Amino acid sequence: MNPLEIDLEHVTFTYEDGVEALTDLNLRVRPGEFIVVLGANGAGKSTLCFLLGGIVPHIYGGRRVGKLSVAGHDPWDEPLYVVAQYCGVLLQDPEVQLFNPSVFTEMAFGPANLKIERSEIIRRIEASIALLHLEGLEKRNPRDLSGGQKQRVALGAVLTMQPRVLVLDEPTSQLDPVGRAEVVEAIHRLKSTGEITIIMTTHETDDILDLADQVVVLDEGKIVLSGTPAQVFSQPEVLRAAGVKVPDALDILIQVNALGDQPVQVTDEQIERMDGRYVGNYTTELIRKGHLEVTRSPETPCNGSANQNPAMLEAVNVTYQYPGYPPVVALQEINLAIRAGELVGIVGQNGSGKSTLVKCFVGLLRPTRGEVRVGGKNISGTPVGRMARQVGLVLQNPDYQLFTVSSRDEILFGLHNIGIEGEEAEQKVNSALDWVGLQDEIETFPFRMSFGDRRKLAVAATVALDPQVLILDEPTTAQDHRGRYQLAEIGRRFRDEGGRTIVMITHDMDLIARYAERLIVMWNGRIILDKPTDEAFAQREVLARTFLRPPVAADVAACLRDLGVSENIITPEGLLSVLRKGKS
């Protein structure tokens, strides 16, 4: 009998279209272990999940070479309803996994299909509800729940089938910070039972430091790094090359160690305690021992400058109410002015009104009360089509707009709509593709491109219309580390070189800290904070009220305040710029 719960020996998998997604993979997992698989988009993480859960070859066809064993079975040889009894799969998008009318029936669906006795199903549901903290929601429609609750219900629906192996495919990638924290907490509790082997893919490396027993890094279908979290995260260059984000706290710790001539290798004990406060205390200790010195602390903010340009986007007493039963007030008395040339970040939990606000700026929604002005003019009577030439909004999902057979046609579509044809249009196509780095993909069928490239194409299609304002709505959702920064970088270049105004909506505080000069925090349809980014991140109590956390670098800087380090530091680069090697 195989003592391993998951055993892959030289597994290569090729999809029916000839794409080799996994190459010569070897992975051995013991019962009860928690394995985290990291990698950029397209690295093969989801294929690995599909392989373990039997989704390939039963739903997606392909060819496999090598030996595969999951809980002592080969999922390749058995129908999916048999595989489902020993290997449960949780997908990224909670919406597609919930199709029953109540939480109770959703959780009963799997075991009922397996003809488990009713009393046993009820016992399992009660246990899952207690484990996942879903008490009181049994009769609610899963579609009416928050993102984090939905994903926990979907997880519960898998757990009631009592699989020996649980596969979690980016379970937090589509959630806001609150939802993400809820799901990660639930996974922690699940791990602590020790009854189930878990394999989880993610981009959110900060969440898994104290969860993982083993970390595996995939790059183009191959394992490029594996080991304990300490072993893997001590090799930041390999991680970066594979498009994996080094956890913020760990990244700062490694750089601080390097600066102070300390061993770069981190230990398992450090990994378990890793957060901003730990790194702050550790750095303090290095300074006290003389390995590091504080050089200076900037009196002026590291980030941000006074902008005296005229207002480009203005909201004057804007209230917006979505019709419904009951109606939902999404914006309440918003007063805001964003000046030309600013790069502004808007943060807040889902439902706080961020997307509603930017939809008002492009005319997709008309305020119930108040006035929206663009370039000083009231836009109440301006059609959305005309607004597109002034304000470009790139939505979260590029697949809602792509429909032509090539990148060129996709960009030409918008240009033709505003009456630009012929040579001028061709020039704008080339220029827009240059902006986003897709000049070699001009003839590529958009649906053959990666998700990250499709998003860049959507940005190019907007940039080609030459708007004065570019709004990026959640550029980080379902994106890997590399893709997030590429989009933010495109935004910044559009501002720096094109002189435009950029608004970014995101949940990624590190991204905001690096790129935005001004931060707007929304909560329950109101703006509760609007300041230069570094000052805004110093308002810890206000952020805490909205369940937001400042970036790790700000936490570290706060710990070093007594040593003369400014609290306004919010990026690792800013932090390292005020430290230097000590004398001892």
Added chain:
Amino acid sequence: MQIPFRYVDRNTIIHRLHPLVKILYILLTLLIILTPLMEVKYVFVPLVWLVMSVILWALAQIEVSRFQTLIKLLTGTFIFLILVQGCTYRWGNTVVLHFFDLRYGETNVGTIKLEGLIFGTMLCLRILTAAVSLPLLVMTTSSSDLVNAFRWLRFPKVATFMIISALSFTTLIFEMWEYITSAQKLRAFDIDRMNPITKLRRAYVPIVTPLVLLLFRKANDFQIALETRAFGTPGDPTVMEDRPFTALDWVMLALILIVFATAQYLRIRLGAMK
């Protein structure tokens, strides 16, 4: 946009009604509207049923404004049907309006005939009766109740699930239509401001193409979600919720049958009249 035919969670007597009673009501509605009643003397037959349906909607406490899209669609359809029938009705001689003379077979399609208007109105009345009655089942019955009812009727498990999935996909299609339309408007493609001919000529490709592609993708994800939760297991699943017939169900069943009998009685009596 209000999404039509979406389940509305309420605790009214119509929501509490056993789904089998509602299914019977739908079947009787089909019987009423499929009986050919084109003469104006039969107008009371569908009207009786329509009045009962309106009372049932009132008891279900569902707002009329949820039907804005349906009302717009029906209004356009009714105007079109009544005018077309008015012009093309073969057996009408009473000219109400004369535009020009253009014979098509035995009919002068350049005139509107009273008999054609009546025929068109009766046709619309039957469509209205169907349109008012049929959504009552899906808008007041949760999908778990529907699943139980279909199981009780010995529907195959796969067929039942296809119906339930189709209902949930209706909502999804409306939501995606909204998203895609917004995304294309943001590229200066202002479908709302196009005239109907332009819309037909060029508006729907940029919206329908991503919709179809996304639906394929969602359907694939949906299949994964279903199958990884053992949906393909042979045989019937464990019954988790059973819903007994209550006194209210019997009373409502009796009332519906009485109204149906009254409508049939009217049909026979009116049929005997010259």
